[in-house]
Amino acid sequence: MAGKLTHINAQGRAKMVDVSEKMPTNRVAKATSTLVMQPETLARIKSGGIEKGDVLAVAQTAGIMAAKRTSELIPMCHLLALTGIDIIFVDNGVDTLTLTATVKTRERTGVEMEALCAVQVAALTVYDMCKAIDRSMTLTECHVLEKSGGKSGTFVYGAD
DSSP states (O other): OOSOOSSBOTTSOBOOOOOTTSOOEEEEEEEEEEEEOOHHHHHHHHHTOOTTOOHHHHHHHHHHHHHHTHHHHSTTOOOOOEEEEEEEEEEOSSSEEEEEEEEEEEESSOOHHHHHHHHHHHHHHHHHHHTTTOTTOEEEEEEEEEEEOSTTOOEETTOO
């Protein structure tokens, strides 16, 4: 486990970290989430057979919006000017949809939380649009895949 927690003030209460003295750097974070569903659900998503509309297009938009609003959802996150957000969807052809978000900025702090919010809200949007036909969908395996930029350098999931 790395270092001391910086989100605690002298009274032991939560605070937002002061990043005003840090230099802006290019920062990128990728996060992933997996959604397991019934095979028929995945087939209907891929064929456009969900009555609520294009599931992946709506989920993509929801994930982008979530990344942009992360600081409104997570109390200690800084409001960041994001320079890029992308979400890709890959399925296993049977019952699993894997979402990966890549978020970029040139700021004083990282974008891991924005990437995590993006994939989770995108996955929740898929669930919402498909729950009428599959209430057993399960969101799993949500984590940061990699991040770069800033003083702490590069992190790659599983490279430890």
